[in-house]
Amino acid sequence: MSVAPEPTTTAAEAAPTSGSTSYAPTERTVPTRSKERAAYDKDLVHAILDEAYVCHLGFVRDGAPVVLPTLYGRVGERLYVHGSTGSRPLRMAGQRDPGLAVCLTVTHVDGLVLARSAFHHSINYRSVVIHGTAHQVTDPQEKRLALDALVDHVVPGRSADSRPANAKELAATAVLSLDLAEVSAKLRTGGVNDEPEDLDLPHWAGVVPLQRGHGPLIPDADLADGIEVPAYLRNL
Amino acid sequence: MSVAPEPTTTAAEAAPTSGSTSYAPTERTVPTRSKERAAYDKDLVHAILDEAYVCHLGFVRDGAPVVLPTLYGRVGERLYVHGSTGSRPLRMAGQRDPGLAVCLTVTHVDGLVLARSAFHHSINYRSVVIHGTAHQVTDPQEKRLALDALVDHVVPGRSADSRPANAKELAATAVLSLDLAEVSAKLRTGGVNDEPEDLDLPHWAGVVPLQRGHGPLIPDADLADGIEVPAYLRNL
Numbered sequence: 001m002s003v004a005p006e007p008t009t010t011a012a013e014a015a016p017t018s019g020s021t022s023y024a025p026t027e028r029t030v031p032t033r034s035k036e037r038a039a040y041d042k043d044l045v046h047a048i049l050d051e052a053y054v055c056h057l058g059f060v061r062d063g064a065p066v067v068l069p070t071l072y073g074r075v076g077e078r079l080y081v082h083g084s085t086g087s088r089p090l091r092m093a094g095q096r097d098p099g100l101a102v103c104l105t106v107t108h109v110d111g112l113v114l115a116r117s118a119f120h121h122s123i124n125y126r127s128v129v130i131h132g133t134a135h136q137v138t139d140p141q142e143k144r145l146a147l148d149a150l151v152d153h154v155v156p157g158r159s160a161d162s163r164p165a166n167a168k169e170l171a172a173t174a175v176l177s178l179d180l181a182e183v184s185a186k187l188r189t190g191g192v193n194d195e196p197e198d199l200d201l202p203h204w205a206g207v208v209p210l211q212r213g214h215g216p217l218i219p220d221a222d223l224a225d226g227i228e229v230p231a232y233l234r235n236l
Numbered sequence: 237m238s239v240a241p242e243p244t245t246t247a248a249e250a251a252p253t254s255g256s257t258s259y260a261p262t263e264r265t266v267p268t269r270s271k272e273r274a275a276y277d278k279d280l281v282h283a284i285l286d287e288a289y290v291c292h293l294g295f296v297r298d299g300a301p302v303v304l305p306t307l308y309g310r311v312g313e314r315l316y317v318h319g320s321t322g323s324r325p326l327r328m329a330g331q332r333d334p335g336l337a338v339c340l341t342v343t344h345v346d347g348l349v350l351a352r353s354a355f356h357h358s359i360n361y362r363s364v365v366i367h368g369t370a371h372q373v374t375d376p377q378e379k380r381l382a383l384d385a386l387v388d389h390v391v392p393g394r395s396a397d398s399r400p401a402n403a404k405e406l407a408a409t410a411v412l413s414l415d416l417a418e419v420s421a422k423l424r425t426g427g428v429n430d431e432p433e434d435l436d437l438p439h440w441a442g443v444v445p446l447q448r449g450h451g452p453l454i455p456d457a458d459l460a461d462g463i464e465v466p467a468y469l470r471n472l
Contacts, residue, residue: 032322033322050366051361053340054343056303056343057303058339060300063296066367067292067301067339069343069361087269101301103302105304109289110328112286112289112390112391114394114469118399119400119409123290123385127305135464151354155350161440162351163355163434164354165353165355166355169355173355191454192456199458200460201426201460202460202463203397203398203399204397204466205458206456208450208453208454208469208472209452210449210450211448211449212446213448214446215444216441218442218444218445219442221427222435222441223440224437224438231267233444
């Protein structure tokens with residue numbers, strides 16, 4: 001992993017894709033280096049997005065970049081993020097027609113790759129980078145759908161087992177939508193790539209696979225009697 | 237977690253800090269909402285930075301934000317990221333005096349907070365956001381130090397147990413430095429914050445603590461005979 005991907009190809013030069021199963025590469029989503037790590041398959045992108053808890057949302061403020069972690073939800077080919085109606089990116093998106101230019105990135109770190117040479121150290125990862133314009137969601141029905149998607153993204157099935165937002169809460173919450181159009185995934189998998197002349201060096205080499213897990217649930221102290229752990233949490 | 241922090245306070249209005257143990261808040265690092273979640277303590281910031289494997293580096297390209305995951309290392313009050321000398325942000329930093337405006341963000345997701353109301357769902361997290369200007373490292377000695385820090389960030393102690401970069405590898409690698417000056421941490425800890433009138437609702441509420449672990453090491457197939465797993469990996 002490095003400070004890639006690096007675009008130089010124009011959209012016209014990029015390889016055509018079948019519109020239904022993959023995203024069309026653009027000048028911004030085609031890397032110049034490690035091209036073999038880039039992918040545009042929609043199912044792969046969705047899987048990477050659905051597995052992560054937070055994204056990193058980038059926008060430009062006073063000419064400078066800002067990157068903030070935030071929750072998100074996905075409904076088909078659209079992502080939603082939310083925040084207070086007073087939060088800056090949400091106000092910026094609301095004030096500006098046609099929206100707020102953003103870059104939304106999601107990354108999983110799957111393993112540490114320890115090569116014999118310092119230079120070939122790496123990590124196994126899966127990332128998705130989305131370029132686009134975020135818009136405030138004003139339709140009340142879409143807003144409710146988006147908030148359900150945000151809750152279900154954290155724990156699938158949870159939105160149906162919680163009190164929906166009331167009018168005051170809905171009014172205090174702003175939601176941004178971002179379509180999945182200019183999208184790429186990037187992956188590194190596998191083992192070490194040492195130079196042939198380094199194979200006999202006396203350094204251990206290999207991969208440390210990383211795993212995500214969870215500890216015992218911590219019930220709220222005020223939990224009413226008789227409320228059991230729901231099935232969607234037992235199957236996490 | 238939401239699309240915060242939200243700055244409105246000017247640097248002059250921000251509370252003074254002792255220069256040696258905490259970062260001075262600025263207009264960009266003081267949130268308007270959830271102020272109690274913001275922190276400027278250097279030890280806390282260092283701990284959050286040192287525990288993560290990747291950061292999300294934001295910069296502006298052609299007026300639009302770009303957010304890329306990348307490895308990093310820390311030496312005191314300075315971070316380093318690296319990449320190919322051909323990579324865009326590294327070239328941009330090299331070409332531009334006085335450097336490249338960046339925002340570097342690191343986030344840990346520590347738990348899922350399931351409230352009785354959809355509105356109060358949240359996550360427990362620790363994040364660090366750094367605003368600043370990245371500069372290319374041109375001093376050969378600092379460059380070597382930075383590359384060691386990058387390797388040791390992934391696995392402490394590893395740089396001393398690998399072949400150092402040779403002249404060709406050093407020439408192919410560009411390193412950016414970013415000073416820890418305009419820095420803030422943001423944290424959410426603890427349990428659910430439901431409305432008092434919701435406490436009797438028939439929904440399970442509480443926290444799902446998340447944990448990071450690793451699976452069995454996968455040694456390289458070409459590992460020379462007699463090379464044992466080093467102590468720094470047994471203690472991961």
